[in-house]
């Protein structure tokens with residue numbers, strides 16, 4: 107049995123228990139006592155799964171009843187383009203095809219100053235950050251805003267090597283933040299039953315990274331999802347990712363999931 111499957115079972119039981127232990131005022135994220143969950147998907151390079159992760163995660167958080175804001179901080183605007191294309195799906199009514207959350211384009215170096223005002227009523231903010239190598243100013247601003255930085259990374263030596271500049275950047279940005287951010291690697295595009303996922307996990311952990319227990323498989327449902335409305339198949343894995351994020355953030359943050 108893979109670690110991913112074990113994790114699914116353990117989290118399914120542990121997270122509701124953890125949430126149940128919190129007082130209501132902290133458990134509900136629409137109360138003033140709870141700050142929203144601020145997640146940024148970041149990496150040095152394009153093509154690692156930042157946009158795909160951001161869009162699927164936004165859907166599962168929204169499905170769980172959270173008010174979600176997806177910030178498309180990439181000048182290429184692919185998350186926004188995805189939502190536009192999905193909205194035009196001729197097989198669905200506009201209300202069925204619309205993404206169930208707000209999405210704003212904000213490819214700005216001032217993102218960390220501007221998002222709080224835009225997102226003040228939202229439970230969960232997810233930032234699709236552009237690749238650090240081409241847009242360092244915007245990416246730094248997103249790293250400055252987010253409390254949880256997720257680094258999507260394929261289980262391959264080359265992608266593992268390329269995580270180092272992201273970690274260095276997170277460390278540098280830490281100096282100007284009010285409080286430290288957490289960061290974790292999200293293993294993405296993992297081949298089922300291949301050794302590479304566990305090998306990569308061990309290599310990343312040896313390098314000192316937190317690695318989420320859930321590994322996102324390489325699946326056609328994700329590869330073909332750009333520009334399409336997000337349907338039910340394929341959501342489960344993102345639920346587990348979302349639950350892990352909530353678990354990592356407790357008790358400072360809480361979100362329904």
Ligand SMILES: Nc1ncnc2c1ncn2[C@@H]1O[C@H](COP(=O)(O)OP(=O)(O)O)[C@@H](O)[C@H]1O
Pocket residue numbers: 151152153154155156157158159294295296322323324325326328329330331332
């Ligand atoms: N888990 C996955 N399984 C299969 N294909 C994936 C997966 N995650 C991402 N992809 C594909 O990889 C490509 C790059 O993903 P994308 O999210 O656009 O990366 P980025 O935003 O980092 O540039 C896209 O074609 C996307 O469909």
Ligand SMILES: [Mg+2]
Pocket residue numbers: 153156157158180184234
């Ligand atoms: Mg992208």
